[in-house]
Amino acid sequence: MKKAKIAVGVVALGVVSLGSWAYESGAGESPVVESAAPSGTERHLANIRQLTHGGKNAEAYFSFDGDRLIFQSTKDPASQTLQDCYQMYVMDLNGKHTYRVSTGYGSTTCGYFFPGGRRVLFSSTHAADLKCPPKPERTAKYRWALDDYDIYSSRLDGREMQRMTMTPGYDAEATISPDGRSIVFTSVRDGDIDLYSMKTDGTGVKRLTTEVGYDGGAFFSPDSKRIVYRAQHPQTPEELQAYKDLLAKNLVEPGNLEIFIMNADGSDKRQITSNGASNFAPYFHFDGHRIIFSSNLSNPPDAKGRPSFQLHLVNEDGTGTEQITFIGHFNSFPMFSPDGKKLAWVSDRNTKARGEFNVFLADWVP
Template sequence: MKKDAFVKLFNFFIFVVISFLFFSFTPQEEPLKHPLEKHLKNIRQLTFGGENAEAYFSFDETKLIFQSTRDSFECDQIFIMNIDGSNLRLVSTGKGKTTCSYFLPGDTEIIYSSTHHISEKCPPKPDYSKGYVWALDNYDIFKAKADGSNLRQLTNTPGYDAEATVSPKGDKIVFTSIRDGDLEIYTMDLDGKNVKRLTYEKGYDGGPFFSWDGKKICYRAYHPKDSAEIVEYEQLLKDGYIKPMKLQIFVMDADGKNKKQITNNNAANFAPFFHPDGKRIIFSSNMHDPKGRDFDLYIVNIETGEIERVTYFPDFDGFPMFTHDGKKIVWASNRNSKKRGETNIFIADWVD
C-alpha cells in the first residue's frame, strides 16, 4: 500500500510539473482578441469603466486625448492620458458637455467642443421616441493649453460647431457646422480665422479627418434623395437631431474639390481615418448586422472599394486611429466590459 501510494504521489507530481511547463511555455490566446482579428496583436485595455470614446494620439504619439463620462460627471468631459493608460487627468472645465478633442502641433495646446458657455449643466438627452438619433447640441469649438488652462473660443455661431480635427501639416482645423442652415464641413486656421466651406449637398456631411499628407479629407455623409427622406431630415434638423442610420464614407481634396463616394450600402458607416499608406481608410460599420446594432471596424481600398473586416467582437468597435507609421492602432470598444453600455479605449499593434 505504501508503495502504491508513493507511485500515485510521484505520478501526480510529474503531472503537475508537466502541466506547469506546458502552460508556461505554450502561447496562450490573447483574452481581448477575437480569433479572426488577424490585423490586431498585443491588445491592451487603457480605461476601465465608464463611457470612453474618440481617443486620438498626440502629434508625438506619447499621449491620448479622449472624451469620457465617468466618476461624478453626468456627460462627457475631456481627458488626457499616456498611451499606456497612466497619468489620467481632466483638461476640460468639468461643466456642460464636451466632444471631439484633438491635439494641436507641438502638443502644448488642444481643441475640443463644449456647451459650458451656454449652460454649466448637461444638455437634455436625445428624444429616442424619434428613433435612434444624435442630438445636435449647442457646441462651440475651444482652444486651450494642454493642461486645460487659457481657454479661448474659436467659433461663435448659433447651434452646432463640432467634430474638429487637425491636419498633420499643422495648418488647418476641419470641422462640422450648422452655421449656414445645414450640416456641412468647413476648414479654418488654428486661430479660428479664414473659415471656408467645403461641402454644399443637402444632408449631413461630418466626421472629417485629413490624410497624412494633408491633401485629402475623408468624411461620413448622408444625402437624402427622395422627398420623404428630405422632409424627415429637415424636420429632425429643425428639432436639433440627426438620424445616423445611413452614412457613407467619402473622400475629397482638402479644398473641397473632387468628392468621391467610397462605400455604397444601406449601413451606418462612420469614423473614417486614413491608413498611413494613403490608399486605405479604416472605419466603423454595422454592414454585417441585419439588425444594425453591432458595429465593427473595416478597412477599404480607396481606388477599388474592396472592403476587409478588421474586428469581430459582437458589440461596438469604433473611432479608430493609426500612428503615423501604421504600427499601432487605438480605438473604442465594448469588449471586456463589466456592465452594459460600458465603452473603453484599447490600443494594439497593427499587423498588415
C-alpha cells in the first residue's frame, strides 16, 4: 500500500464533496480538453451518446428499472443558466424530460433511486444554509470540505421530503441495496470519516468501519450481500497527525485511495487495489465478481501536470486490471444498468468550455 505516490495535482476528485468526486477544484480553471486520439481502443463501449451539454454534471445513477438516471448538475435545464453549486435532477436515458427533485437551495450530492422508482435519495446542505457552502482555501494539494450535509428522501416531484439524518456535520454518499432493505452512507458522527448502514426508513444505524481515515463512496453488490468502497488510511505518524489536523477543520486531503470490499455487515474487509494511485468511484460489475472504478494508475500526468483519470475493470481478488476508457482527462462515476447492457459515466471528453463535465451513456460490450 505504501508504494510511490501518484500526484493528483490541482485536479480534484470531489464534485461537491468527496462523495461525488469530479474536478471540483478551480471551477472554471481546468483547461479545455481537446478530443485527443485515444491511446487504446474503448472496445467495451459501443453507441456512446452524450446526455448533458454544458456546466458540471456528475454522479448519474440508474433507477432500478433501468429507465432513468438521477444526477447532479450546475446547469438548470429549465432556464439553461449556470448555478453556483449542484442541484439534483432526474432524466430519461435519452437526456430528455429533465427536472429538478431537490429544493434549489444549498448544495446537493449523491443522488440515488429507491427500488420501485417512486422516491429518490440525496444529500443536501439546505437545512444548514440556503446558500452554497464556501469553498476551501486553495493550497498546493487539493482539500475538500466536509460540509454540513444531511440525507433526504423525496418523491420524484420533490414533494413529501423526509430528512433521514440529523447529526451535526457530514452525512452523504448514500446508496441503497438492490433488495431495498439497507442504505450505506458516509458520516463524521463519531469523530472520523466512516461508513454506516441503516434501514431504508432511517432507523437501525450501524457503524461499519472503524479504521482511522476516510472510508466512503460505497455501493452494494448485485445480491446486496457485499459492499465495495474507497479508503485512505494514514500509514505513518506524520500522515495521521496531518489527517487529524485537517479533520478538526472539517477538511480532508484526498490523494491516494485504494478500493476495498466487505460484507454488508462490515465483516471480512479486503483490500482490492494496492497501487498507490487515486482509485475511487468503485461499482460492482453485474457479474458480482469484478469492479469498475476510476483511477490515474495507467496514465502519467501530461506536460502541464494534469493527471488522466480513466475507467478500469479489476477482478475482486485484485488481478486482471483492464483500462476501459482512453479519451479525455477525466472519466468517473461508472454505473452499470441493472440488466448489465449499459454503462453510464461522467467525462470531460468533447468539452467546449473550461470546467465542463457531462453524462455519457454507452452500450456495454462484454
